[in-house]
Amino acid sequence: MQNENSEQRIRKRNHLNHKAAEKEEANSQWTGLEFFNNIKNLSPKLWSLDFLTSLKLKNNSLTRIPADIGKLISLQKLDLSSNKLRSLPAEIGDLINLTELRLDNNNLHSLPHELGRLFQIQVLGLDGNPLSQEILAWNSKKNGSAQLIAYLLDRLSVCERPEERHWQLLVPDKRRTADYSFIVMCYNVLCDKYCTKTMYGYCPSWALKWEYRKKLIMNEILQHQGDILSLQEVETEQFYSFFLPELQKHGYDGIFSAKSRARTMSEDESKKVDGCAIFYKTTRFTLKKQDMMEFNQLAAANSKDASDMLNRVMTKDNIGIVALLETNEDYSYGPSIDRTRRQLIVSNVHMAWEPEYSDVKLIQTVLLMQFLQKFRQEVDNGYMLAGKNGTLPRPIPLVMCGDLNSLPDSGPVEFLDKGRISTDHPDFQSLDYGGFLTRLSSTRNGEKCAELTHAFKLKRTYENLECSNYTHHFRGVIDWVYYSCDEIAPIAELTSVHPEYLKRNKLIGWPHPHFPSDHQSLLVEFEFAEKSVTQNGEYGNLGSQHR
Secondary structure, eight states, X not given: OOBTTBOOEEEETTOOOOOOOOHHXXXXXXXXXXXXXXXXXXXXXXXXXXXXXXXXXXXXXXXXXXXXXXXXXTOSEEEOOSSOOOOOOGGGGGOTTOXXXXXXXXXXXXXXXXXXXXXXXXXXXXXXXXXXXXHHHHHHSTTHHHHHHHHHHHTSOOOOOOOOOOEEESSTTOOSSBTTEEEEEEEEOOOGGGOOTTTOTXXXXXXXXXXXXXXXXXXXXXXXXXXXXXXXXXXXXXXXXXXXXXXXXXXXXXXXXXXXXXXXXXXXXXXXXXXXXXXXXXXXXXXXXXXXXEHHHHHHHTOTTOTHIIIIIXXXXXXXXXXXXXXXXXXXXXXXXXXXXXXXXXXXEXXXXXXXXXXXXXXXXXXXXXXXXXXXXXXXXXXXXXXXXXXXXXXXXXXXXEEOOOOTTSHHHHHHHHSEEXXXXXXXXXXXXXXXXXHHOOEETTEEOSEEEOSOOEEESOXXXXXXXXXXXXXXXXXXXXXXXXXXXXXXXXXXXXXXXXXXTTOOOSXXXXXXXXXXXXXXXXXXXXXXXXXXSOEEEOOOOBO
């Protein structure tokens, strides 16, 4: 990296002599560079060193920094002080891992709004530049750097809107809007009290405000016309003052339960507690029964000889709700299908979020399936498929939605997928759940075996989803829609937000001016399985009847 006008010296953090190491070698040996001795130009090769975490260019004669600096995506510290810089490229805003940026003693008259994307900045040096007094004064205040970054971000132009998500058919030659289909939405709407600048510093402050976000959330809900809506992180006050009255205008009714801690709070405090809601279109469904599961109470009831049910599970106030819905008389099944009302169990849960509590998430999932089995036993009293002479009862179908805070390779997802899980699964962390696990262990040939099972035959939707939760610190699938595959079947899914859009517009994470939550909504269209029951008790396909 020689410059024709000056000698260039390079220091490495580990004090090794620099010999134009290849990137792979550099990656394993050093992560910092310092250039000095009044250099005026930089080698283009510098911008390929995307493993660098520290770059010091102070006390030189640089008049410009090229846009390629945005390629150094690992940089945490950048020192450009005491040069002759007149401007900064917009691409400096791509260095989102920066915590320290020193620009002192240059000739900067203004700062690009893209600098506002550097939401992790702790040190921002601007002294000795002909900037406005307002900016210099702001930056000199306590926590002024963060305030200035937020100020610039609030004024940064918003990128293009995302492409419309479209419905993707899951079955070849199957048309959507089947006569006996219904659409389910699962959506964590991000409760207002969690939507803070501290948590989501990459989002403009105006786009974090509830008054702004709630309009986009409602647009998202109404745009796709779901028949059943399963929403998580719904604030108690907002359920009664916003979600319920607004959705009632569009033909919905709903149920809601707040997290368990709401019962221990004053009326004013409890209004800010979030919970789970289920809405349904009243033209298509009638609510027949509802119930609530409090995981801390279920843990207490199952704590005998399992101390960590009290020490760990009971400390979490996560909840779930379940509803028994029945189709209305005018619900269309097609011309050749008996119009006897159909029933559907819908559950909505929000599990513990902390990664270190994998045991709690798995225990909560086991308790959930126990609860749902009991609920179905209570409501499924010989429900008949068609009501004709000679027909036999069959199980009421289940749609299970929720933010499980569990990735595809986790214990909870394995348990739901396979219907069983080992009692020594790593997610239990070898903690004291012995009595509980022993009592629930399945029996084989009259003897207890070391696995837990559940009574539902479930499948999940969105098999190829890349992420449902998209933030700077975490991206993955943690939201799920499961269904009992013998009674209902998915025929279409709403596509995900396109990854190319996120890449093209350099989105750091959600929420964002175009995305009101840190989760994306999941929408699945199901159809009831249409099967007759013969005289000998065997099911036979009636065939699909579509408009």
